[in-house]
Amino acid sequence: MSYIRCGKSHWNINELLKALNVKANYEVIKGKIFKIMLIWVVSYMTLGMLIFAVVGGGFLSSQVIFFTSLACVCVVIGIVAALTGVGGAVLFTPIMMAFTPINMDIIRSTGLAIATMSSLVSSRQYLGSNLANFRLVLVSSVPYTLFAIIGSLLGLRIGVLGSLGKAVIRFSLGVLVLSIAVLFMLRGSGAGNLSYTVKGDKLAGLLKLNSIYSDYSLNTIVKYNVGNLQWGLLSLMGVGLISGMFGLGAGWAIVPIYSMLMQLPLKVAAASSLVLIGIGDSAAMWVYINNGAFIPLFAVPCLLGIVIGARVGSRIMPKIKTSYLKILVVIVMIIAGLRLLQQSLSILMGWL
Amino acid sequence: MSLSKVITSETGQEAKMYGNIVFLLAIISVVILAVSCILIMLRHSDAAYCTIGGLLSGDPPSELKHCYSGAVTSALGTIESIGMTLFGVSTTIGLALSCIIYMLRKDLIYVLITLMIMVMLIVSALGIISINAG
Numbered sequence: 001m002s003y004i005r006c007g008k009s010h011w012n013i014n015e016l017l018k019a020l021n022v023k024a025n026y027e028v029i030k031g032k033i034f035k036i037m038l039i040w041v042v043s044y045m046t047l048g049m050l051i052f053a054v055v056g057g058g059f060l061s062s063q064v065i066f067f068t069s070l071a072c073v074c075v076v077i078g079i080v081a082a083l084t085g086v087g088g089a090v091l092f093t094p095i096m097m098a099f100t101p102i103n104m105d106i107i108r109s110t111g112l113a114i115a116t117m118s119s120l121v122s123s124r125q126y127l128g129s130n131l132a133n134f135r136l137v138l139v140s141s142v143p144y145t146l147f148a149i150i151g152s153l154l155g156l157r158i159g160v161l162g163s164l165g166k167a168v169i170r171f172s173l174g175v176l177v178l179s180i181a182v183l184f185m186l187r188g189s190g191a192g193n194l195s196y197t198v199k200g201d202k203l204a205g206l207l208k209l210n211s212i213y214s215d216y217s218l219n220t221i222v223k224y225n226v227g228n229l230q231w232g233l234l235s236l237m238g239v240g241l242i243s244g245m246f247g248l249g250a251g252w253a254i255v256p257i258y259s260m261l262m263q264l265p266l267k268v269a270a271a272s273s274l275v276l277i278g279i280g281d282s283a284a285m286w287v288y289i290n291n292g293a294f295i296p297l298f299a300v301p302c303l304l305g306i307v308i309g310a311r312v313g314s315r316i317m318p319k320i321k322t323s324y325l326k327i328l329v330v331i332v333m334i335i336a337g338l339r340l341l342q343q344s345l346s347i348l349m350g351w352l
Numbered sequence: 353m354s355l356s357k358v359i360t361s362e363t364g365q366e367a368k369m370y371g372n373i374v375f376l377l378a379i380i381s382v383v384i385l386a387v388s389c390i391l392i393m394l395r396h397s398d399a400a401y402c403t404i405g406g407l408l409s410g411d412p413p414s415e416l417k418h419c420y421s422g423a424v425t426s427a428l429g430t431i432e433s434i435g436m437t438l439f440g441v442s443t444t445i446g447l448a449l450s451c452i453i454y455m456l457r458k459d460l461i462y463v464l465i466t467l468m469i470m471v472m473l474i475v476s477a478l479g480i481i482s483i484n485a486g
Contacts, residue, residue, distance in 0.1 A: 063393050063401060063404060066404050067393070101409065101410040102407050103411060105412065106413060113439070120375060120378035120442060121379075123370070123371045124371035124372055128367075138450075138462060138465050138466060138469065142468055142469060145472045275371075279469060283473050283477075284476075286477045290477075290479035292417055294436060296388065296435065297404070299385070300382070
């Protein structure tokens, strides 16, 4: 009988192959169960919608249709967001603000809730594998959280000014969304930074921010230093302000700050940014909650939709060509940005 | 040293605890919120209908508050509030536990940093600085 020696233990080849086969079968069965459950969920949602629309009548049917369609829209946003790497809230807030009549404070608070929820759900995985640098997240949270709170207060303050204030917010968001679309287009063509031998600054050393992570795709341990900490923290103040004011998750800005300015590996930058958003945006969200702008009946279908969509998106990611989707996202963002500008300019021009 | 050993030695207990606790609280809070929403839709469809109508006509949040009238609806509103509060304080609880671990390790810089963030979160949650959105 053949054996393989692995450390101090000996493995029977036949048993090992059997175990590997069982594992492979388990993965296939897991995939099939997931597909069946997905089909069930979609069919139940559709069936429920139809039954209530036909039989229910009255108030309940319209509610079910409203919540189901809202959840479906958010599932699509979640899938697209996961496939293209753009945050769910970055798509949700401009689309809702540009194409629905819903009050902008409610949309912004829900956008912040979506960003927070996505962060809280995925933090565990990134922190457990040391991909997210928790010490760096804590240090970055101080300016980011402070300015996210200030941003949300400013956003509400401007909103109180009436139609002019709302037009200012729509205009600024339109410009911002168009800038993000341009950034998103440029990011795709840029070459990744593969060298992390930057000399960390003194402050980063004092705060013990330099760390390591294991890159399983390369099967190596990557050691990295944090550079330009003070400039990074300064930039995060501006990002926090924008995030709180417009109700956007700020991954689109934090990742370039971490990876380009502070010279972190891209994977660490993305994971740390996700954890940071959870802390900063939950503080900003409280400002909206205290002003009654968080409406659970609106937020819950959106939260569930985005989370389900993100999970589905990450599952189907390896099987789908995302280049066309990225173009689609850029087009949607440009349309939403132009629509926001068009909505605001008529009021602003009249005021000028 | 193997990859897993390096990661285990480098990953702090505080980071793992923060990740686990915020995940758990976020899931619990969303379940509570979802249950309260379903109950409102099934038991008090008039309140839900009023909220949807208000949302679609662009009413400000202060107008939508009037939809939740009556004892039972306000009780369901309380369940919603519990869910919302739990969702909002999940990061604060996670940070508080991380702070305790830093205290035990006598890592004073990070005790101060986590306390600073917690103060900001608590100030924001208590609504000490607030704007009347009208």
